[in-house]
Amino acid sequence: MRHAFSVRIGPVGFRIGSDWRAPIAALETLYRDYPGPRDGVADFTVRLFARRPWRRFVRPSVEIGGDYMLPEAAPLPLRQGVLAAEMAMNLQMALGARRYLLLHASAVERDGRAVLMTGISGAGKSTLATLLAAKGWRFMGDEFALLDPATGLVHAFPRLISLKNEGIAAAEAAWPAARMGPLLRATPKGDIRHMVPDARAIAAMDTPAAPALLAFPRYGFANETRPVPPAEAFVRMTQASTNYVALGEAGFRGLTGLIAQVPSVAIDYPDGMSAVAQVEALWSAL
Amino acid sequence: MVRVVNDARILARALADPGSVAGLDADGWTALLAMARAEQLIGTLAMRVDGLAMPAAVKAILDDARAAAEHGRRAALWEAEMARRALAAVDCPVVLLKGTAFVAAGLSAGQGRSIGDLDILVPRESIDRVEAALLAAGWEWVKPDPYDDAYYRRWMHELPPLIHRERDRMIDVHHTILPLTARITPDPVALIDDSVPLENGLRTLSPNAMLIHAAAHLFADGDLAGGLRNLWDIRCLVEEFGTDGLAADAGRHGLSAQVARSLRIVDALFGAGEATVIDRLYIRRVTARDGWGRPTRPVTRLAFYIRSHWLRMPPAMLARHLWTKFRKA
Amino acid sequence: MPDALYRGPPEDGLLIAPLDAFTAVYHRASGITHLLTEPAPHILAILQERALSLDSLLDRLERDYDLADGTREALAARLDELVEAGLVARL
Amino acid sequence: MSDDTRSDQDPIPVAGPDTGSAAGPATGDSAGTPTRRRVLALGAVTAGAVVSIRPALAQTVGSVLNCEIPVPDPSRAGSYIDPDGKTVPARTKGAFPPSPRAFKGEEVKRAMANGSTLPGTDSQRSRAYVNYIRRLQRGQGGFTCFASLQMPRG
Numbered sequence: 001m002r003h004a005f006s007v008r009i010g011p012v013g014f015r016i017g018s019d020w021r022a023p024i025a026a027l028e029t030l031y032r033d034y035p036g037p038r039d040g041v042a043d044f045t046v047r048l049f050a051r052r053p054w055r056r057f058v059r060p061s062v063e064i065g066g067d068y069m070l071p072e073a074a075p076l077p078l079r080q081g082v083l084a085a086e087m088a089m090n091l092q093m094a095l096g097a098r099r100y101l102l103l104h105a106s107a108v109e110r111d112g113r114a115v116l117m118t119g120i121s122g123a124g125k126s127t128l129a130t131l132l133a134a135k136g137w138r139f140m141g142d143e144f145a146l147l148d149p150a151t152g153l154v155h156a157f158p159r160l161i162s163l164k165n166e167g168i169a170a171a172e173a174a175w176p177a178a179r180m181g182p183l184l185r186a187t188p189k190g191d192i193r194h195m196v197p198d199a200r201a202i203a204a205m206d207t208p209a210a211p212a213l214l215a216f217p218r219y220g221f222a223n224e225t226r227p228v229p230p231a232e233a234f235v236r237m238t239q240a241s242t243n244y245v246a247l248g249e250a251g252f253r254g255l256t257g258l259i260a261q262v263p264s265v266a267i268d269y270p271d272g273m274s275a276v277a278q279v280e281a282l283w284s285a286l
Numbered sequence: 287m288v289r290v291v292n293d294a295r296i297l298a299r300a301l302a303d304p305g306s307v308a309g310l311d312a313d314g315w316t317a318l319l320a321m322a323r324a325e326q327l328i329g330t331l332a333m334r335v336d337g338l339a340m341p342a343a344v345k346a347i348l349d350d351a352r353a354a355a356e357h358g359r360r361a362a363l364w365e366a367e368m369a370r371r372a373l374a375a376v377d378c379p380v381v382l383l384k385g386t387a388f389v390a391a392g393l394s395a396g397q398g399r400s401i402g403d404l405d406i407l408v409p410r411e412s413i414d415r416v417e418a419a420l421l422a423a424g425w426e427w428v429k430p431d432p433y434d435d436a437y438y439r440r441w442m443h444e445l446p447p448l449i450h451r452e453r454d455r456m457i458d459v460h461h462t463i464l465p466l467t468a469r470i471t472p473d474p475v476a477l478i479d480d481s482v483p484l485e486n487g488l489r490t491l492s493p494n495a496m497l498i499h500a501a502a503h504l505f506a507d508g509d510l511a512g513g514l515r516n517l518w519d520i521r522c523l524v525e526e527f528g529t530d531g532l533a534a535d536a537g538r539h540g541l542s543a544q545v546a547r548s549l550r551i552v553d554a555l556f557g558a559g560e561a562t563v564i565d566r567l568y569i570r571r572v573t574a575r576d577g578w579g580r581p582t583r584p585v586t587r588l589a590f591y592i593r594s595h596w597l598r599m600p601p602a603m604l605a606r607h608l609w610t611k612f613r614k615a
Numbered sequence: 616m617p618d619a620l621y622r623g624p625p626e627d628g629l630l631i632a633p634l635d636a637f638t639a640v641y642h643r644a645s646g647i648t649h650l651l652t653e654p655a656p657h658i659l660a661i662l663q664e665r666a667l668s669l670d671s672l673l674d675r676l677e678r679d680y681d682l683a684d685g686t687r688e689a690l691a692a693r694l695d696e697l698v699e700a701g702l703v704a705r706l
Numbered sequence: 707m708s709d710d711t712r713s714d715q716d717p718i719p720v721a722g723p724d725t726g727s728a729a730g731p732a733t734g735d736s737a738g739t740p741t742r743r744r745v746l747a748l749g750a751v752t753a754g755a756v757v758s759i760r761p762a763l764a765q766t767v768g769s770v771l772n773c774e775i776p777v778p779d780p781s782r783a784g785s786y787i788d789p790d791g792k793t794v795p796a797r798t799k800g801a802f803p804p805s806p807r808a809f810k811g812e813e814v815k816r817a818m819a820n821g822s823t824l825p826g827t828d829s830q831r832s833r834a835y836v837n838y839i840r841r842l843q844r845g846q847g848g849f850t851c852f853a854s855l856q857m858p859r860g
Contacts, residue, residue: 647758647759648758648759649756649757649758649759650756650757650758650759651755651756651757652755653746653747653749653755654746654747654748654749654755655755655756657746676746676748679743679746680743680744680745680746681743681744681745681746682745682746682747682748683745683746683747683748684747684748684749684750686748686751688751689748689749689750689751690748692749692751692753693748693749693755696754696755696756697756699756700756700758702756
């Protein structure tokens with residue numbers, strides 16, 4: 001394609017091609033500290049393209065494609081090109097990933113052990129992971145945690161952190177020196193701003209961790225924690241994984257192993273700081 | 287700047303002569319993998335080059351592709367088994383077609399092959415009972431549109447597609463292998479009479495009939511989308527079963543020209559055979575794919591699309607069909 | 616017409632992970648995971664050993680367990696569910 | 707810690723001690739000498755004892771993707787939508803013509819949540835379209851997007 005960029009995020013290599021320069025230029029800047037794909041061969045190809053040639057110039061709108069596509073994907077305006085690229089990369093993971101059980105969860109690590117946070121989007125898991133990272137945890141990812149069914153370890157996937165709405169200010173306050181993408185107003189998901197994970201998260205992204213806690217945070221309620229029964233945790237995680245069924249036996253062994261070995265806890269919280277306190281309290285009690 | 291790869295012939299070569307991948311650099315592999323995914327041949331490629339020297343990253347991607355193909359094989363066989371259970375009481379021959387038949391019979395064409403819907407062939411006189419049995423066992427109509435439904439029932443070679451409400455898998459129930467509107471009319475009774483039983487009571491077409499069906503689908507019906515995979519199926523069938531009696535069988539179904547063309551193209555694309563001028567047009571169409579996995583050669587693609595409609599319908603009917611579609615759009 | 620027989624998957628055909636009141640079962644032939652509650656896992660285990668008719672299955676359950684609310688109709692409904700899920704074949 | 711109080715009152719049905727993966731519940735009872743007969747409930751005729759796990763693309767699609775729903779989907783292009791949301795032949799009396807543009811997932815979500823009208827429609831037409839979307843089934847265009855809206859996500 002006209003413009004191209006390759007990057008590796010955790011164990012996954014991407015090649016992104018674009019009909020426009022701008023999204024590629026933005027990705028090059030934001031991902032400048034990341035390595036390229038292993039052996040120079042990307043796991044997934046992503047394409048940002050104009051449906052008709054004139055759409056490159058007239059009201060340019062970015063179609064999302066690649067190795068794996070969904071017909072229902074709607075195009076985005078060119079100024080949201082980074083968001084289109086991130087969506088397209090996530091889509092490749094959601095539809096194509098087979099090496100790891102893909103858990104739709106954010107993850108942080110301390111002493112080689114990881115907390116997985118699943119269940120909500122928006123002001124929830126991205127912000128929570130960012131706040132925990134500001135308190136000394138290693139950030140592993142805000143969208144997908146990759147569970148290796150063979151080892152039971154989770155691998156980091158520290159892509160750009162996708163901050164939304166009020167989460168933007170919270171993360172900026174916690175990470176005043178962080179590098180940020182442009183503020184994208186009025187996207188289909190509200191205001192979005194991408195934040196580059198901290199240097200430690202990128203440097204350690206090839207180090208997996210043993211899961212120690214599976215948290216189901218819920219924003220907007222009074223502080224409370226309660227254990228989640230194993231069957232409920234199991235079913236919720238099958239629904240929070242786009243490739244559980246596709247992994248077959250490996251997925252079953254991986255997920256039942258995770259549920260058996262790690263406590264599952266629902267966490268209700270009224271604001272980010274209380275959630276951080278609750279996670280740290282649960283952690284100390286493990 | 288990335289070296290431009292704009293023709294899927296490198297994919298055809300890698301399938302036919304796996305050793306040819308030895309010279310690929312990182313960009314070459316990346317292009318090959320993107321093409322193979324776009325043509326739904328990544329699993330097949332993974333089986334073909336298994337064990338050869340390649341970068342670790344490529345090996346990991348192809349290992350995943352093999353595992354995915356294995357999962358797809360299992361799901362396809364299970365869907366066939368569920369159809370078998372649903373149709374056990376109907377007491378008519380049920381012939382598996384296409385990918386499911388290849389894996390059920392353990393053929394080389396099934397190795398690593400991606401498999402979509404379940405396609406079965408049943409005698410036309412049983413089709414109402416087959417439909418009722420499937421509906422009773424949890425399959426439902428996909429398109430409740432009256433025009434489409436009437437169109438299918440009157441003119442197509444199959445029931446309107448059904449989907450299983452629990453498993454989300456589609457089944458296409460055929461009573462012959464080409465639309466009734468096509469100018470060529472294969473003999474479905476002979477296809478079923480010559481079919482071969484599997485251990486579980488389901489059946490597959492005879493090897494020659496599998497090849498004839500693939501050729502019919504490729505050259506007398508579709509617009510050659512997914513053509514490379516179909517041609518690879520044909521090549522595997524020829525390698526495994528030879529071509530004894532093929533010409534006579536093809537003649538019986540009125541598909542001599544299509545079968546001969548498919549053999550020539552397979553020979554030219556996967557070997558060193560000579561292609562005619564027209565054959566080269568077909569090859570141009572089925573290899574229209576670049577190293578980003580994008581379709582190329584839009585004019586050629588459009589020409590084959592129009593041709594596919596022309597083949598399927600008599601001119602007056604084509605006009606009526608396009609007019610109805612046009613009014614609705 | 617003789618009574619239908621019901622048969623479960625072969626002994627190595629299932630992976631079973633007890634969770635709590637539910638049991639997760641991975642069915643190797645289909646690649647589908649099912650979540651079962653009482654009495655489905657118990658029925659499945661018996662039918663993995665051998666094919667049985669509805670009545671002989673009921674006899675067998677009565678021998679092995681104190682049936683709390685054992686009606687033939689309820690057992691037939693359980694079997695229908697297992698048949699629809701593909702875990703049990705009606706022969 | 708992974709067990710909660712519920713599972714204590716309700717002994718795990720299948721797991722004998724160390725039954726591992728392949729052993730079934732009744733094996734121990736029938737093969738050996740049962741020390742104590744267990745109570746087993748067959749349940750009501752209408753109760754369900756089997757739930758199958760289905761592929762869960764929908765949940766993440768909502769988060770991963772900006773999706774849209776055509777009304778009606780391309781396979782039924784040109785059909786009108788009656789007030790119940792059924793597709794009917796073009797120009798059917800009392801039914802609404804197809805929407806000239808697909809609706810964004812977020813627009814549909816708002817219309818379903820608080821009854822606001824879909825962009826470019828009046829309230830009756832919007833209601834017919836929403837009814838159509840509610841009736842979408844697997845395999846029809848827009849279904850995955852619709853399903854992703856159903857997930858209780860923040």
